[in-house]
Amino acid sequence: MWQQKKANRRMSGGAMNSGKWKEDELIQQMLRIAVPIALQFFMLACVSATDAVMLGFVDQTALSSVSLAGQIQFVLNLFVSGIAIGCGIMIAQYWGKNDPKSIEQLMPVALYANVLFGGVFTLLALLLPEQLMRIFAKDAALISGGAAYLRAVALSYLFCGISQVYLTLLKNTERVLLSSKISSVAVVLNILLNAILIFGFLGFPAMGITGAAIATVFARAVELIWAYLAVKQERTGI
Template identity: 55%
Template sequence: MVNHEASAEFRKKLMHLMIPISLQQLMLALVNASDAFMLGFLSQDALSAVSLAGQIQFVYSLFLFAITAGVSIFAAQYWGIQDRDSVEKTLGIGLAASVLISLPFTIGASFFPEQLMRIFALDPVLIEDGAVYLRVVGISYFLLSISQIYLCILKNCGHAVESAVISSVSVVINIFLNAAFIFGIGFFPEMGIAGAALATVLSKVIELFWGLSVMLKKDYVKIRLRYAFVQDKTLRSDFWKYTLPILGDELVWGVGFTMYSVIMGHMGSDAAAANSIANIIKNLVICFCTGIATAGGIMVGGLLGQGELEKAKLYGKKITKASILAGAIAGGLILCIIPFVSHFSTLTETAQHYLRVMLVVCSYYVIGKSINMTVISGIFPSGGDSKFGFFCDSVTMWCVTVPIGLLTAFVLKLPVLAVYILINVDEIIKLPAVYRNYKKYRWVKNLTRQKAVS
């Protein structure tokens, strides 16, 4: 009976966190898919220019994710012992870092968009169109630096549903405004590419002010500016000790993942188009895996902060099993989609063939991705083991898959699908090392420096 009640408690906690977080991730994936779909109606140049301009936000998101991950580690543990003051100090440190990091991206996009676009494109049309987008969207990077940190705090402090609602409604507004401003629906002006950027900015304004209004509620964690300017030196030292390896991992992974796209892009337009659609489908179906990874980190972190180390180990085991199931379901969904790929009328027959095989590869890739994301990005950092991910991705991507991809594509000149299969084994070859590190239980640590608040 006790085990049954414990299992029921675990499932209830996991579902309470996982469902809203997964929905939030799904909505974010949908807005990216809708951007591509709508801009494709304008022109191929518009779609390509905004896609290239989006690389600026992709790079920025790597920094922002690392900061939110660091905030999540300490917010979860300190909230586990109801130490609200330390949570607010963590929030102040995170906000100071995220705002400072956002400034060069905001200034660069707003005032030097042409120079940034020349990093990614040589075509004058793509540079001009991308600059139009960046000039408008730049301010959204600053808005995100505040809203995403506070939404992260909400998720870790018992308000995951509220965080997901705010983020999801913002995405819905973004999609609606995309259509309205791009095509000039009703009384909205037709703005094309600039309209897509404006839609993003307005949705982020709403997201930020909604989040700040929620903060005013009684018993909610507050943004206290004094903690951003006058920081707790011990907590700040702890924060950066565990956050910098995550940032290193994000940069290693992000640049490596970009190299995959570069490799496929240089193998022809059919390969590039099929790879792009395969990534969109993969990102859509893996949302529930992301939800489990984030929820798992919060749950394990809270227990570790309370000093319940054995229970944290038990939860880690259960969450890992859940990630395997979620990955298998995601893989099955991808296989179910394959018969319908012929309905992508804009793809050539060759690209459709590529896409079908790529989706088969994705069906096993997402199983490994689900496990690794849950363990490396969720469970390990929740107890301070943030260096493993950096080491693991550095070796697998930069010593194995990226060199193999470059060698097979440009030296051996293997067929497109052979190259694709080889560069998508990184999540599988990580698994033995991830398992060994998991069983060492170096992640089972209480990082708080204070006793529980009675």
């Protein structure tokens, strides 16, 4: 009897240790996913903060104009992020079921949707920047500065919509570190180019607001190209 009880305690202890090991493994997996994503959002916040600090050295009108124009990007992000999140949930389900063909069928739908939204915002920023700025400002100087920024940054809206789909694919197919690396490098590049183009370092002319917009477009283009090549290399994209 005593030996039977001892064996039962061993089995119970083994089950508890197994359960604890599975719980620890789950926590580690969640951290491997959550930490890179949190770092990615932190880096994006750093871009906005850096833009504000750098343009603040130019003048307050430039700072206010770009801040107001940034509301257009915020609205676009609502659409782009919604599609990316929905796409990510379905990709994760298909990936868990080992069904890459369904992922390949899903990707074009998400891409077309984000191309549509990104393209519409790009056209509006190119053709109707003053009208967009009047939604958020009444001052003529703010409208003028914001319109100049929107014209220069417009193409980044399309780039952003497409790249987010590819980055979502990478995140939900066990390559979250690569996705975060791409986004983080793009953010760092954006910050460096901001400094160079806003203030005119390294022989470039000081372009102020326009320089900040060009830096954003270039960084978004690098992010898109890198994400696209990463997806194609892994043969999980369209």
